[in-house]
Amino acid sequence: MSTSTDTPRLKRTGFTAAAANYLDERTSISAVVKEFGRKIFPDHWSFLLGEVALYSFVVILITGTFLTFFFQASMAEVVYNGSWVPLKGIEMSSALQSTLHITFDVRGGLLVRQIHHWAALLFVASIGLHMMRIFFTGAFRKPRELNWVIGFLLFVLAIAEGFTGYSLPDDLLSGNGLRIIDGLIKGLPLVGTWISFLLFGGEFPGTAIVGRLYTLHILLLPAMVLAFIALHLVFVVVHKHTQYAGPGRTQQNVVGYPILPVYAAKAGGFFFVVFGVIVLIASLFTINPIWEYGPYDPSPVSAGTQPDWYVGFADGMLRLIPPHWEFEWLGRTWSFNIIVPVLILVIFLALAALYPFIEAWVTGDKREHHIADRPRNNATRTAIGAAGVVFYADMWAAASGDLIATHFKLSIESVTHTMQLALIFGPIIAYFVTKRICIALQKKDRSLALHGYESGRIVRLPGGEYIEVHQPISEYDRWRLVSQESYAPLMLRPDSRGRITMSQRLRAALSRWFYEDRLTPLTQTEIEAAAHHGHGDAQPELEEAGPQH
Amino acid sequence: MAKLNQPKAASERSSRKRGRRHPFATFALIAIGLGLTGGVYAAATAVPAAASAETTASSQADVDAGQKLFQANCATCHGLSAEGTDSAPSLIGVGAAAVDFQVGTGRMPMAMDGPQAQEKTPQFTDKETKQLAAYVASLAPGPSIPASEYTDGKGDAAEGAELFRINCAMCHNVAGAGGALTEGKYAPALKGVTGTHIYEAMVTGPQNMPVFNDQNITPQQKADIITYLDYIQKNPSPGGFALGDLGPVAEGLFLWIFGLGSIVALAVWITAKAN
Numbered sequence: 001m002s003t004s005t006d007t008p009r010l011k012r013t014g015f016t017a018a019a020a021n022y023l024d025e026r027t028s029i030s031a032v033v034k035e036f037g038r039k040i041f042p043d044h045w046s047f048l049l050g051e052v053a054l055y056s057f058v059v060i061l062i063t064g065t066f067l068t069f070f071f072q073a074s075m076a077e078v079v080y081n082g083s084w085v086p087l088k089g090i091e092m093s094s095a096l097q098s099t100l101h102i103t104f105d106v107r108g109g110l111l112v113r114q115i116h117h118w119a120a121l122l123f124v125a126s127i128g129l130h131m132m133r134i135f136f137t138g139a140f141r142k143p144r145e146l147n148w149v150i151g152f153l154l155f156v157l158a159i160a161e162g163f164t165g166y167s168l169p170d171d172l173l174s175g176n177g178l179r180i181i182d183g184l185i186k187g188l189p190l191v192g193t194w195i196s197f198l199l200f201g202g203e204f205p206g207t208a209i210v211g212r213l214y215t216l217h218i219l220l221l222p223a224m225v226l227a228f229i230a231l232h233l234v235f236v237v238v239h240k241h242t243q244y245a246g247p248g249r250t251q252q253n254v255v256g257y258p259i260l261p262v263y264a265a266k267a268g269g270f271f272f273v274v275f276g277v278i279v280l281i282a283s284l285f286t287i288n289p290i291w292e293y294g295p296y297d298p299s300p301v302s303a304g305t306q307p308d309w310y311v312g313f314a315d316g317m318l319r320l321i322p323p324h325w326e327f328e329w330l331g332r333t334w335s336f337n338i339i340v341p342v343l344i345l346v347i348f349l350a351l352a353a354l355y356p357f358i359e360a361w362v363t364g365d366k367r368e369h370h371i372a373d374r375p376r377n378n379a380t381r382t383a384i385g386a387a388g389v390v391f392y393a394d395m396w397a398a399a400s401g402d403l404i405a406t407h408f409k410l411s412i413e414s415v416t417h418t419m420q421l422a423l424i425f426g427p428i429i430a431y432f433v434t435k436r437i438c439i440a441l442q443k444k445d446r447s448l449a450l451h452g453y454e455s456g457r458i459v460r461l462p463g464g465e466y467i468e469v470h471q472p473i474s475e476y477d478r479w480r481l482v483s484q485e486s487y488a489p490l491m492l493r494p495d496s497r498g499r500i501t502m503s504q505r506l507r508a509a510l511s512r513w514f515y516e517d518r519l520t521p522l523t524q525t526e527i528e529a530a531a532h533h534g535h536g537d538a539q540p541e542l543e544e545a546g547p548q549h
Numbered sequence: 550m551a552k553l554n555q556p557k558a559a560s561e562r563s564s565r566k567r568g569r570r571h572p573f574a575t576f577a578l579i580a581i582g583l584g585l586t587g588g589v590y591a592a593a594t595a596v597p598a599a600a601s602a603e604t605t606a607s608s609q610a611d612v613d614a615g616q617k618l619f620q621a622n623c624a625t626c627h628g629l630s631a632e633g634t635d636s637a638p639s640l641i642g643v644g645a646a647a648v649d650f651q652v653g654t655g656r657m658p659m660a661m662d663g664p665q666a667q668e669k670t671p672q673f674t675d676k677e678t679k680q681l682a683a684y685v686a687s688l689a690p691g692p693s694i695p696a697s698e699y700t701d702g703k704g705d706a707a708e709g710a711e712l713f714r715i716n717c718a719m720c721h722n723v724a725g726a727g728g729a730l731t732e733g734k735y736a737p738a739l740k741g742v743t744g745t746h747i748y749e750a751m752v753t754g755p756q757n758m759p760v761f762n763d764q765n766i767t768p769q770q771k772a773d774i775i776t777y778l779d780y781i782q783k784n785p786s787p788g789g790f791a792l793g794d795l796g797p798v799a800e801g802l803f804l805w806i807f808g809l810g811s812i813v814a815l816a817v818w819i820t821a822k823a824n
C-alpha cells in the first residue's frame with residue numbers, strides 16, 4: 001500500500017510546477033513535503049478519535065474568535081434592553097448582556113455560540129474516548145509514555161478550558177458553578193480562603209472573576225493547548241503510528257496510506273465531516289439556554305444545576321461524600337467533606353497519568369512496542385481500565401443523581417446510597433468480570449486458531465460417532481489471533497549483593513497479580529500439530545504456574 | 550423570600566423647623582404617627598384582601614351536591630365532615646382553591662399511597678370539581694379559586710421570570726422542568742399546567758410546596774409568574790430542541806450518545822475497506 005511513487009519531473013512547464021519550484025528554491029520545502037508526504041498512517045476507525053479532538057478544537061478556535069468580537073468580559077452592571085422579553089428591564093452584568101446580545105441580536109450569533117459549546121463538549125468527549133483507546137490497546141508503552149502524559153495534560157487543559165468558558169456568561173448556572181469551585185477552594189485547609197480571595201479579588205463573587213477567566217479562556221489556556229497539541233503531534237510523527245497486529249505488520253514497519261495524497265484527503269474530508277456533525281447538532285439542539293437561567297444572583301439555585309459533563313465527575317464525588325464530615329479542631333474548620341473528595345480526585349487522576357510508568361515498572365519491559373495490543377490479550381490491564389472507567393462513570397452519574405431520581409421515580413437518597421456502594425464495589429466487580437471475560441475470549445481465540453470455526457455441518461462417522469466439522473480459518477485471520485505478547489510473572493531474584501529488597505518483593509507481587517492467570521500464547525509447533533491433527537483434543541489450559549510453584 | 554415589594558426608600562423626612570417647639574407639637578406628632586401607622590397597616594392589609602382574586606360565591610345547591618360527592622368519594626380518608634382522620638388531613642379551612650387544584654389535576658382522590666400524590670387524569674368533571682370546592686369552602690373561609698385576570702398570562706414576564714428564579718426555581722428548575730426533593734418526593738414539571746392551577750398551588754401549598762400567600766407574593770406578582778411560564782411554553786427555545794430543559798446533564802448525554810456516536814459511526818465508515 002505504501003509504495004513510494006516517483007516524484008514527477010519538474011521538466012513539465014505549468015503554473016503549479018513553476019510555483020512549486022519557485023517555493024522550493026526559496027524555502028527548501030520539498031524536503032519537508034517528502035518527509036511528511038510519505039508518512040504512513042494505518043487505517044482504523046479508532047485511530048481517528050484523536051483527530052476528532054483536534055478538529056473540534058479547530059472548530060472551537062474559529063467560532064471562539066467570532067464570539068470575542070462581541071463578548072464583553074466585564075461585570076459592570078447594566079440593564080438589559082435587548083430582544084428577549086422575559087429579561088427586559090432586568091439588571092445584569094455586561095458579560096451576560098453581551099452574551100444575550102450575541103444570542104438574540106447578532107446575526108448567526110446563537111448558532112455560533114451553540115457550535116462553540118457543542119464543539120467544546122465533543123472536544124473533551126473525544127479526548128476521553130481517545131485516551132481509552134490508547135489505554136486499552138497499550139499504545140502508551142515505550143516509547144510513547146511521555147506522549148501519554150502530554151495527552152493527559154491536554155485532557156486536563158481541555159477541562160479547564162471548558163470550565164472557564166462555562167463560567168464566562170455570568171448567568172445563574174455559571175455563577176452557581178463558580179460558587180461550588182469557590183467552596184471547594186475554601187474547604188482546603190490553611191490556604192483555601194487565601195486562594196479564594198486571590199482568585200476572586202476579594203469575597204465571592206466580586207467584580208473581577210469574569211475578566212480573569214476570560215484572559216485564561218482565550219489567551220493562556222488556548223496557547224497551552226496549542227503548544228501541547230503541537231508537541232503531541234511531533235511525537236506521533238517521531239514515534240510513528242501504532243498499528244494492530246496483522247500479516248506483514250511488524251514492530252519495524254507501518255502499514256497504511258501515505259499522507260499525500262490519500263491520508264491528507266481522507267483526514268481533510270473527515271475534518272468537514274466532524275465540523276458538519278457539530279453544526280448539525282448545534283443548529284437543531286439548544287445548549288446552555290442562558291436566557292432561561294437569567295443573571296447570576298447568589299441566592300437562587302435552580303433544580304438540576306449541573307456542570308457540563310466533563311466536570312460532572314468532580315461534582316458527583318462531592319455529592320457522594322456522606323454528611324457531617326466537618327469539624328472544628330485547633331480553632332479551625334476542617335472540611336473533610338471537601339478534602340476527601342479532592343484527594344480522591346487527585347489520586348485518581350495521578351494514577352491515570354502515571355499508569356504507563358507503573359506498568360513498565362511492573363513488567364520490567366524495556367522493549368519498544370509499535371503493535372497495539374488487543375484488549376483481551378492483556379487481561380489485567382483491561383480489567384484495571386474497566387475498573388477505572390466504572391469508578392469514573394459512577395462519580396459522573398452521581399452528579400445527575402437528582403435527575404436519575406425524578407426520571408426513574410426513585411428516591412434521591414436511595415440513588416445516592418446505591419452510588420456510594422457502587423463507587424467502592426463497582427470497580428472491584430468490573431475488574432474481576434472483565435478479567436474473566438478477557439481470558440475467556442483468549443480461549444475462544446486459541447480454539448479458533450487451533451481447530452478452526454464451527455461449520456455447523458454435523459457428520460456421522462462410520463462408527464456411529466457424531467462430530468461437527470470445523471473449518472480452518474485463513475492464515476491471515478490466524479496471524480491476528482496468535483500474534484500476542486506474553487509476559488510471565490517476574491522471578492524474585494537476589495541482587496548483586498545477595499539481597500532481596502522490599503521494592504523487589506512489591507514488584508514481584510504486582511507482577512504476579514498482573515500475569516498469574518494467563519494463557520500462554522500458541523507456539524508454532526502447537527499450531528502445526530493441530531493443523532495435522534484435524535479436530536483436536538487439546539483444550540486450552542489456564543497456566544497457573546507462578547515462579548514459586 | 551419574595552422579592553422586596555416595598556417602594557424604593559420612601560423616607561420623607563421633611564423637617565419642619567418652625568413649629569418644632571410648639572406646645573402641641575408632641576401631641577400632633579403622636580397623632581400623626583398613630584394615624585400613619587394605622588393608615589399604612591389598614592392599607593397594607595386591605596390591598597391583598599381587595600386584590601385577592603375572588604370568584605363569585607356558589608349556590609347552596611352546589612354546596613349540597615358537593616357534600617354528597619365528598620361523602621361518597623373523599624370521606625373515607627378525610628372524614629365524614631372533612632374533619633380529617635389518621636390517614637388524611639382535615640379539610641376545614643383549606644378553601645375552594647385547594648380542592649380545585651387537588652381534584653382538578655387528578656391528584657385527589659389519590660390512586661395509592663406514596664411519597665406524594667401524583668397527577669393523573671381528573672376523576673371528576675369540571676362541574677363536580679366546582680361543587681366539591683363549594684362544599685369545602687362552605688365549611689370555613691379559605692383561599693378561593695382565582696379570577697381569570699390573574700391567571701390568563703397578561704402580566705409582566707420579566708418580573709415573573711425573576712420572581713420565579715428566586716422563589717420557585719430551586720425546586721421546579723428555571724425552566725419549570727421539575728426537580729427532585731427528598732425521599733422520593735419531587736417538584737413536578739410545570740409544562741402544561743393551567744394558570745389557575747399554578748395560582749392555586751401558590752396560595753394553598755399542595756404536597757411539599759410552601760404556601761406563597763398574598764403578603765409574600767402579591768396576586769399581581771403571581772400573575773407575573775404565570776405570565777412567564779406561559780411565555781416560555783408559547784415561545785419554544787430559540788436554540789432548537791430543548792432536550793427537556795434539563796440543562797447540562799441532558800446535553801452531555803446527548804453529546805455522548807448521538808454526537809460522539811455519529812462521529813464514531815462516520816469514522817468507521819471512512820476507514821472501512823472497500824469490498
